[in-house]
Amino acid sequence: MxxxxxxxxxxxxxxxxxxxxxxxxxxxxxxxxxxxxxxxxxxxxxxxxxxxxxxxxxxxxxxxxxxxxxxxxxxxxxxxxxxxxxxxxxxxxxxxxxxxxxxxxxxxxxxxxxLNYEEYRIGRLMTALLAHTSLLPEHLTIEEHMMRGVVPCGECGDHVNMGYFVVTNTHNERSMQVPYLALHGLVEHKDANYASHELGDSVDAGADEVIDGRLDMELLRSILGQSRAHAEFGQRLASYLEGLGGSEPTPRHLDVVEHVQRGLETCAVCGESINMGTFELRNRHTGHEMVLPYVAVHSLAAHGDAYFRGSLHRGWVDVPLLNRLVKRTWPIVQRVRRTRR
Ligand SMILES: [Zn+2]
Ligand SMILES: [Zn+2]
Ligand SMILES: [Zn+2]
Incomplete structure (x- = not known):
């Protein structure tokens, strides 16, 4: 083949x-x-x-x-x-x-x-966000609530701060409270379940400092801006873009103008080199257009992530809007948002 x-x-x-x-x-x-x-x-x-x-x-x-x-x-x-x-x-x-x-x-x-790879990937992403709060994407805020005291992980026995943090997506206004023990479970055990005792063991009703639960991964994904749908969409988009190696014909209602540049930028997530240029996407029927750097589509396609972080361009792709721009052939009511450089 x-x-x-x-x-x-x-x-x-x-x-x-x-x-x-x-x-x-x-x-x-x-x-x-x-x-x-x-x-x-x-x-x-x-x-x-x-x-x-x-x-x-x-x-x-x-x-x-x-x-x-x-x-x-x-x-x-x-x-x-x-x-x-x-x-x-x-x-x-x-x-x-x-x-x-x-x-x-x-x-x-x-x-x-x-292998619960998604749990692992999201755990790693959140760990990175906590470690570099100054690099938080514009759609996220994190509030930490460390506490005096630790709890043991029921799976491995490691001691983890008994506090939690709250991660909020300011675009969709969703918010979630994540115990540090839960983050430990995601990263170390690729497990959305977490407990300060062995899962399946009965716990004294009166015992204090017992933490357990299961993270809502769907909610967390929607907060962090990542989804499988993003990845599929990004891969389709990439297939239209020569600057990303694509060679598929674009749908008839779309104009694509590529501004490939002599130079590369690096994706901060995976280290891959991407053309530092941009492209314009225009819907012939509606006249609406969007300008995006190639690294934005790479981020969607490779990481399912609407938030892109390249060495040159950083930002957030308005995926629902982009989706409508690519798909539909009738007028889009919403304004077209340019991604800031
Ligand atoms: Zn081999
Ligand atoms: Zn553990
Ligand atoms: Zn990447």
């Missing part, structure tokens, strides 16, 4: 994330040197076999066996040969190529759901 330029770029954009996903999986596999005990909701089974298979891309040999990972919370399960883990970790590729198994594809979305 020949890959178009747009696809190969999209593929490149995914590489870093696929490698991270591969390393997360590998960390749970003692057979491959992993040293992390799988969290409470994961059942990991390795089935190594006597014999190796060779990666036809790089010549590395891996055990010819396979593994199975099951998420007890969402009942999802994935089976993969070891060569697939090699493809993710070494090549950042969802396709694997082995002398025994031939060519195959990893269901990356399923693997992400099995």
């Amino acid at each position: 020949l890959e178009g330029e747009g696809q190969s770029h999209g593929h490149h954009a995914g590489e870093i994330e696929l490698k991270k996903l591969g390393h997360l999986l590998l960390s749970y596999l003692p057979g491959l040197g992993g040293r992390i005990k799988p969290p409470r909701y994961l059942e990991v089974e390795e089935r190594p076999m006597r014999g190796v298979e060779t990666c036809t891309l790089c010549g590395a040999t891996v055990n010819m066996g396979e593994l199975s990972v099951r998420n007890l919370d969402n009942e999802l399960q994935i089976e993969l040969p070891y060569i697939a883990v090699h493809a993710l970790v070494t090549h950042g590729d969802r396709g694997f190529h082995g002398t025994l198994r031939g060519d195959g594809q990893i269901d990356v979305d399923l693997l992400k759901d099995v």
